[in-house]
Structure formats: structure tokens, C-alpha cells
Amino acid sequence: MSIATVARKALSLQKDPVFRLLVVMTALLGWVTAMGLGGLVMLQQTYQSWELNQASQFSVYLRSDASAQTMANLVVDLETRRGVEKVEKMTDGAVTALLTPLLGDDVQKQPLPQVFNLTLHSTADRDALRNRVLQDFPTAEFDDGNQLVADVGALVRAVQWAAAALVTILLLIMGLLVALTVRAGLRGQKRSLSIMQYVGATDSFLELIVVRQVLWRSLLGWVGALLLIAVSCAALWSSGILAGALFNPLLLATVALGPLLLTLTTLIVSWTTAGWVIRK
Amino acid sequence: MIRFDNVVFQYPGASTPAVDRISFELAPGTFHFLCGPSGAGKTTLFRMMYLDLQPTGGSITAFNKSGRRFSRTEVAILRRKMGIVFQDYRLLPHLTVQENVEIPLTLHGQPSAAQLKAVKEILEWVGLGHKLKAMPAELSGGEQQRVAIARAVVNRPKFLIADEPTGNVDALMGRKIMHLFTELHKHGTTVLVATHDRELVKNFGFPTLYLENGKLKV
Numbered sequence: 001m002s003i004a005t006v007a008r009k010a011l012s013l014q015k016d017p018v019f020r021l022l023v024v025m026t027a028l029l030g031w032v033t034a035m036g037l038g039g040l041v042m043l044q045q046t047y048q049s050w051e052l053n054q055a056s057q058f059s060v061y062l063r064s065d066a067s068a069q070t071m072a073n074l075v076v077d078l079e080t081r082r083g084v085e086k087v088e089k090m091t092d093g094a095v096t097a098l099l100t101p102l103l104g105d106d107v108q109k110q111p112l113p114q115v116f117n118l119t120l121h122s123t124a125d126r127d128a129l130r131n132r133v134l135q136d137f138p139t140a141e142f143d144d145g146n147q148l149v150a151d152v153g154a155l156v157r158a159v160q161w162a163a164a165a166l167v168t169i170l171l172l173i174m175g176l177l178v179a180l181t182v183r184a185g186l187r188g189q190k191r192s193l194s195i196m197q198y199v200g201a202t203d204s205f206l207e208l209i210v211v212r213q214v215l216w217r218s219l220l221g222w223v224g225a226l227l228l229i230a231v232s233c234a235a236l237w238s239s240g241i242l243a244g245a246l247f248n249p250l251l252l253a254t255v256a257l258g259p260l261l262l263t264l265t266t267l268i269v270s271w272t273t274a275g276w277v278i279r280k
Numbered sequence: 281m282i283r284f285d286n287v288v289f290q291y292p293g294a295s296t297p298a299v300d301r302i303s304f305e306l307a308p309g310t311f312h313f314l315c316g317p318s319g320a321g322k323t324t325l326f327r328m329m330y331l332d333l334q335p336t337g338g339s340i341t342a343f344n345k346s347g348r349r350f351s352r353t354e355v356a357i358l359r360r361k362m363g364i365v366f367q368d369y370r371l372l373p374h375l376t377v378q379e380n381v382e383i384p385l386t387l388h389g390q391p392s393a394a395q396l397k398a399v400k401e402i403l404e405w406v407g408l409g410h411k412l413k414a415m416p417a418e419l420s421g422g423e424q425q426r427v428a429i430a431r432a433v434v435n436r437p438k439f440l441i442a443d444e445p446t447g448n449v450d451a452l453m454g455r456k457i458m459h460l461f462t463e464l465h466k467h468g469t470t471v472l473v474a475t476h477d478r479e480l481v482k483n484f485g486f487p488t489l490y491l492e493n494g495k496l497k498v
Contacts, residue, residue, distance in 0.1 A: 001378075001379050001382040001383065001386045001392070001395060002386070002392065003386065005379065006383070006386060009372075009374050009375050009379065010372050010374060010375055010379075010383075012374075191370075192372055192374075194370075195370045195371075196372075196383070197356065197359075198330065198332075198359065198364055198370065199359065199364075199383050199384045199387065199431065200356050200357070200359040200360035200384060200387050201356060201383075201387055202352070202353055202357070203352055203353070204353075205356075205387065279352070
């Protein structure tokens, strides 16, 4: 008689309705886990590329009547500062285009501010730059991309923590369900367990019988989750949401391995629970 | 084969030990009865034989392994060298007769073909060769006991212990079962049979360990 037969007939957990649903539960929760982790990866990557662009931007707004000579001297000074890659004065046309959405057609009647766009490295001392500008132009205003990055970054981190918490909760729910199922299943078969022990079954052999049953079901659940993920990705791709991002290796690895995390959780929990019941 | 040295066992909360400073040795190839009135400590001693209970005092030596505490893995490995027969048979209800007898062979990692051959032989020997595919619930008490014996000896253990093996069967079946045990003994198996059936003990004439109030009487 093979170990599989022993598992199927002598110590079967099949009688438990929750255990019979293990494949469906693993597939559904695995799908949710994969979507959550995939979303996290996409959010992180989108944020990172946006952050790289934003963090290097620093704009200075001067009044329209700012002295041309002082501005020229300022530009020369700023260009020599550490971390400053480029200082570029916006043309009147570009400033008009920038302000039109905010002020409407009235922008033509207003005196246009003098706008300088600075491209900075991360080594730039933004406070020193700000102070240097204010020294010549006390009414100057600034648009610092770094502040926006910090605000959006905090939001992204909050979303990531929420998603991570959701995945953790899913893993805990799955673990709890498996633990309760294995415990109830084995407690209902205490007599069979003790008979197996009397004929020389070691604890690890009995644990193996339980883990085998859980392993097959959770692996089937993983395959089910992969199918659900494939269908979801196809739907998102055809709607254009995933355009260009679908063939990202990190994203693909995350959504494929995410449900495996669930499978691993069920295995570890079933093993430890079986060991605990068998030794008790 | 198995030796008890000043073995004591006291259940938690009990005022007196169930087994009190017992010493004896079952040499290889011997046959003994274990007798005594109800409450004498027979079951406790029997459970200590197959290491279901570990002594609270003294030490047990089984198959040259000695100690007061055996690890769970050691217990399992030692049990594979023993055959145990219970009064209530303890067959797995969802397995056929063949599968029940195969379990010890599965634990030994024997291939399926060898398992089937050994199971057929042993079931023929106990007179149940035709019940291979029967479920335990379809068998009489005597048949179930013979399946239990087949399971206990299919591995050809060096030591066979039986707790009241004739307790739930009629006299004729009881004699048949005892003849199976004596046959095993003739082939070199060490046998210990716990019973309260004095007639049985008298008829077979093997040495007896007599327990009374947890102490061994010679």
C-alpha cells in the first residue's frame, strides 16, 4: 500500500467541508493576493519614474519688473552652484501657455512673471539656492518638485502599507482556516492516529500524510489562481490599463509567486498544526 | 529482548503506584503469560511494554536500548520491531483486511508487490486468505482478531505482545488464536500474552508473570 492510499483512506481530511473547498479558497485568495502585490509593484514603479522626473525640477518665479542685469548675474551664480545641472529662462510664449489655463484670456493683459526652470541633481542644496534668489529678489516665489514628491511619496507609502496589510490579513485568514480544518480533521481521527502509532508510524510519517493532502490541494489552488490572474491580466490589457506594463518581469514574477506565498502558508500551517495534534 | 529493572509507574494524582518496583527479563525465544486480577496493574505493565507509558522510576531495556525516557521517534522505531495485539483488535475501519495488514510493511518501505505477497501468505496462515478485500465491519470478532494478529506478525517481529487476545472470542476461536501464538513461538518469536483466563494458562503451561497490587509475584 502506498503512502497516498494511507492518506486517502486511513487519515483522510476529505470529510471536512472546509478542506474540500481548499482548492477554491486557495485559488480565490491567491488571485486577490496576486492582484494586491501586482498593484503594489506597479504603483512603486510608476511612482519611482515620476519621482525621478519631479525631484529634479525647481522653478523660480520673479516679478515682471525684475532687473535684467541682476537676473543675468543670478543665473551665472546659480549655474556654478553644486548640484545645479541647468538654469533655463522660460520664454514669454511658454509662460503665457503655462498661465493661460489658470488665468484665461486675461493673461495677455497681465505683466508676465520671469520664470526660471532649474534642473537639479540630488546633491543640490535647495535651501541655499532659495536663499540666494531671495537675497536679490525678496518677493521671488518657488515651485519645488521635491515637496510634491514628499507629499505623494507619503501617500504611496500609505497605500502600500494598506495593501501589505490586506495581503497579511489574507494569509492569516488562510492560515487560520487550514489550521482549524487540519485540527478538526485529525481530532476526529484520533483512534486511527493512535493505531498507526501502535504499528510504528513516526510523527513525521503522520505529518507527511497530512501535508501531502494539503499540498496537492493548495498546488491545484495555485494553478487556479494563475488561471484567474491570466484572465484578469487579459481583461486589463485589452482595456488599456496595463498597456506597456504587462511584460514587466518583476510584475509577472510577483503575480505568479504571490499565490505561491499562500500555498507555502497553507503547507507550513498544516505541518505545524498536524505536528501539534499528533504530539498532543 | 526486554528487561524491566525496578520499574515504577504512578499515574498523576494517584496515591500509590500502579506498578511498583518490578524487575524481570523476557529472554529471546521465550513464551510467558502475564496474569493477575483486575486492577493489578496488567494493563499498565502491558502499555509500558510497548512504550505507550514510560516509567516514573527504574528503567526499561528493549532491543538493547535502555532508559527511562524514550523519544517519540525511538518509540516508533522500537514498535516496528514488536507485534502488538489488542483485545479490541484496533483495525482501521476504512481499510480492507489487506490494507490493514499492509500498514506495517508500508512503514518499513516495502515495495507494493512484496507487500501483497507477504500479506497473502500471512492471511492464509491465519485462515483468512479469502477475506483479502473484506472490510473489518464485515468480519466476526474472531476473524477481526486474526486480522489483528496477521498485522502484528506480518513484519516477522522478534517480540509479540498480546493483551487479552481471546477476551472477545469464543473458546474454540480462543484456542485457535493461542495455537497461532505457539506456532510463532516455535519459530523463535518471543511472546507475552496478558490474560486473566486461568484455564488458558494451565492448558498451555508456559511460565507466568503474576501481578498483584502492582507487584510481581513469582
